[in-house]
Amino acid sequence: MKKVIGYFLFVLSFMSWAAIASLPFLNLSIEKSAAITTALIVGGEIAFVLSIALLGKEFLGKIKTFLNRFNFFRKEK
Known part of the structure; x- marks a missing residue:
């Protein structure tokens, strides 16, 4: 139920x-x-943070892997 x-x-x-x-x-x-x-932005961000808290580190890792395809988290050398 937590994942749903x-x-x-x-x-x-x-x-x-x-x-x-x-x-x-x-x-x-x-x-x-x-x-x-303003209410939709705040509500959307709260919903996003709560979803990450409920789904765990594995789901956050999947999101980061997806975003790394577009070089969002690439470290500059």
């Missing part, structure tokens, strides 16, 4: 960024858009 919740939170963290991208198409004031964007 972890994967759900991981997907939810990326869905929050997709929701941010859809905000300009809604008829909202600037203030409401800013408040919703």
Whole structure:
């Protein structure tokens, strides 16, 4: 059950960024858009951290391996 919740939170963290991208198409004031964007960013980051905590070091290693393909964590010499 812990892994299911972890994967759900991981997907939810990326869905929050997709929701941010859809905000300009809604008829909202600037203030409401800013408040919703802030809440979605904070909520998405919290969901991501909780998912990593629930899924463990192995899952974090898989994410780092995937991102290393794009040289995100390459050390400069």
